[in-house]
Amino acid sequence: ETGVTQSPTHLIKTRGQQVTLRCSSQSGHNTVSWYQQALGQGPQFIFQYYREEENGRGNFPPRFSGLQFPNYSSELNVNALELDDSALYLCASSLISYLNQPQHFGDGTRLSIL
């Protein structure tokens, strides 16, 4: 069983640039969620995708957008990067979106904004 994989592992960008992060969900999982984890904090929910549609969104501005593809892989896009966007971005997949379903996480993409 293949776990959640994310790419790239690390990324350095400058303010104002755009970035795309990628995630492949665990085999058989059709729901993908993205989280932002700032240094020293717990992860914060960005949004969730289910069957290629956004299925819930956290308190993040519209410059954070995403996609889910027919094979359930997903992308997180961030436009007009700001210094505060520096964080670990975690992708998680689950069999379905329900209160008793654990989400399984990838290793994350560490994004640094200069």
Next chain:
Amino acid sequence: AQKITQTQPGMFVQEKEAVTLDCTYDTSDQSYGLFWYKQPSSGEMIFLIYQGSYDEQNATEGRYSLNFQKARKSANLVISASQLGDSAMYFCAMSAGMDSSYKLIFGSGTRLLVRP
């Protein structure tokens, strides 16, 4: 609004001893799920254990057990027979949402250091 509170920023434990990591939660929902995750320095969040709000028995998974006290709104993680590899950040989380859209709300975490 739902909230998770972890009041221990850091904990030490001697190898082979047991340790309890505290977690309290706040929610007005009747149905909810509580999770614990381990995050080593590599960054991956590893799912450890789950407790449902209607589960009458405390969850156990190997050396991990969850001490669930619903009236106190607490869901403490107990790690028995600590190992050096248990040194990591530990996060308590709660599922929040409705219908088929659930997200995880995390606490600020507890850093556990196991001493040899």
